[in-house]
Amino acid sequence: MINIIEFKKSNCKNCYKCIRSCPIKAISFNNNQAKIIDDNCILCGNCLKVCTQHAKSVIDETEKVKKFIEKKYSVYASIAPSFPSAFKSHNAKALFSAIKKLGFSYIQETAIGAYAVSMEYEKLIKKCEMNNIISTACPVVVSLVEKYYPVAIQFLAPVVSPMIAHAKMLKHTYGENIKVVFIGPCLSKKKEYRDGENDYLIDAVITFDELKKWFEDEGINLNKFQDENIKYDEPLIERYYPIVGGILKTLDDQSNYKLLSVDGLENCMETLDSIVKGNINGYFIEMNSCRGGCINGPCNTSKSFIEAYDDILNYASNKNTISDLKDIKVNVNLSKFFCNREVKNSIPDDESISYILKKIGKFKKEDELNCGACGYSSCREKAIAVYNNKADLNMCLPYMKEKAESISNIIINSSPNAILALNSELYIQEANNSVYRIFNIENIKLAGKNVFEFFDCPDFVIVMDTGKDILNKKVYYEKFDVTVEQSVIYVKDHDAIIIIMKDITKEEKNQEQLNKFRRETVEIAQRVIEKQMRVAQEIASLLGETTAETKVALTKLKDTIVTKMGESE
Incomplete structure (x- = not known):
């Protein structure tokens, strides 16, 4: 099974916006990643419209079509009647010429298929065999009924969509070997044509957005295209199909059914609820999943709704290029069988x-x-x-x-260190319990106060101005007689400052006492040394005098002895 909507995991940011927008909750969320549940999805495209992270994309078949052209196939474009709402050019001939420039052999409006479908609706209305009739031009509505309102399958008009009808008509007229490419605003068409019942009728589907991208890649500017040789052979009234009430415009007002138009999935679901309960009878109901009709399709993103609506009205009212309705022949089987695909x-x-x-x-x-x-x-x-x-x-x-706040509060308030959070203007945003304990601040709420009312330190300004952290710096706050080992950290993403203060007052005072003791010890030692030096000097002085006297006495004694010895000789 091919996934029509693809996810970019790196872009999915846990916003749950797609789940909120999904009317049938066909999106799962596990392991921090959203994922389409393909069997449940009806391809309404709401998740694409609301995703601001561009986490979802539609499978693009442009390259597939290019290969058809490269291989010289006859490639026929069936372009949805909502095309005037998608392109800036008001000249349809320019658009058709530009599409031919891409390599398409022939371009025709899907409105011709819509004409055939409306004829089938008229037959059902005249037979008056169904209690209610729900239009089946919108594949999203068909999927919605098959998967979530299977009881209402009996009320689905057993008729193919205009896209399938037109493809059958093209291949019946021009041969089975041609390649038919549908171009429109609808995401679900990419799934509809792969239905086993429709195999080989449509060969590829590209969206208006993808066609615009293709034009850009080829350097094609619609405003510069004119080709008066392009002929129109589509009916008039079926051009209204893409707006609310467009199908009803093609039906006989004097029908046996009350005619009702319902747009938007919420309204469709509400109507189906009433049908299932048996509260609605005798209605032909035009249902369109997109609010405002096909002009508001998920793959038609260029214009405002009002602009798109006006462009459809202007184009549909142009009577100068319309062929006679009687010239259109329908010789194909347009019946459709629906299945119970209930999601349980x-x-x-x-x-x-x-x-x-x-x-x-x-x-x-x-x-x-x-x-x-x-x-x-x-x-x-x-x-x-x-x-x-x-x-x-x-x-x-x-x-x-609540859990995050609880855990963070436990962590922060359990910290023995004082922790402050400052905004860019250096006002205190948060202060943990240790701030009040360490600085003995009572009956004062610090949050909302300027930090300098309490903590006078120039480092806060320096860090905010430079964006460079100052770590593990010893700071003495004289006002509180507290010394801290302080780190001031700049948080760039929030343009804020976190201050972490480790109370080292006791250690500092202990260190100061130890230093005082050491100084006193040094002073005592110095005094002892000085006293000992004085004693040594005094002793040395006394020893010096005694030695000199002894030397003199001994010298005299020696001289006397020597003299006496001389005399005795």
């Missing part, structure tokens, strides 16, 4: 739901906020999705916020 989710019992809810802190009814942030309309609906492995417990934003 397991519905847990109340005990299982309660167990899941308790895991995300919802112990009583009041805890169920039903905020819808996770994408589900209620906490119980989200719990059922978790049970079916379509959602994560952690998708509950209030619970995760």
Whole structure:
């Protein structure tokens, strides 16, 4: 099975916006990643419209079409009647000429297929055999009924869509070997043509957005294209198909049914609910999944709704290029068979739901906020999705916020260090418990105060101005008689400052006492040394005098002895 919508994992940012926009919750979210549940998806395209992260893309078959052209196939374009709403040029001939420039052999409006479909609708209305008739031009509506309202399959008009009808007519007229490429605003057409019942009728589908990209790649400017040789052979009234009520315009007002137009999936689902309950009878209902009709399709993104609507009206009212309706011949089978493809989710019992809810802190009814942030309309609906492995417990934003705040508060307030958070203007945003304890600040709320009212340190300004951290610097706050080992850290993403202060007052005072003791010891030692030196000097002085006297006495004695010895000789 080919995935029509593809995800870019790196772009999916846990916003749950696509889940909120999905009317049938065909998107699962596991391991921080959203994923389309293909069997559940009806390809309405809402998730594409709302995704601001560009995490989703549509499978592009432009290259496939280029290969058809390169291989010299006869490539026929069936272009949806909403095309005037997609392109800036008001000249359809310019658009048709530009498409031919790309290598297409022939271009024709799908409105011809819509004419054939309307004829089939008229037959059903005249037979008056169905209690209600739901139009089947929109493949999203068909998928919605087959998968989520199978009881209402009996009310689907057993008629193919204009795209399929036109493809059958083209191949019947020009041969089975031609390649038919549908060009339109609809995402679901990429899936419809792969339906086994439609094999080989449509060979590729490209969107208006993809066609515009192709023009850009080839350097084609529609405003510079004119080709008066292009002929129109499509009917008039079927050009209204892409706007609300467009199908009804093609039907006989004097029908046996009440005519009703319903657009937007929410309205379609509400109407189907009423049909299933038996509250609606005798209606022919034109259903379109896109609010405002096909001109608001997910792959038609160039204009505002009003501009698109006006362009359709202007083009559809142009009577100068219309062929006679009687010239159009329909010689193909346009019947359609629908299948029950019901999507079944397991519905847990109340005990299982309660167990899941308790895991995300919802112990009583009041805890169920039903905020819808996770994408589900209620906490119980989200719990059922978790049970079916379509959602994560952690998708509950209030619970995760509370949990994150609880954990962060535990961590921050359990820290023995003082922690301050300052904004770009150096006002205190947060202060943990240790700030109040270390600086003995009582009955004062620091949040919202200028940091310099309490902590006079120029490092805060320096770090904010330079964006460079100052780490592990010893700072003495005289006002509090507190010494800290301080780190001032700049948080670029938030243009804020985090201050972490380790209280080293006691260590500093102990160190000061130790230093004082050492100084006193040194002073005592110095005094002892000095005293000893004086004693040594005094002793040395005394020894010097005694030695000199002894020397004199001994010298005299020696001289006397020597003299006496001389005399005796």
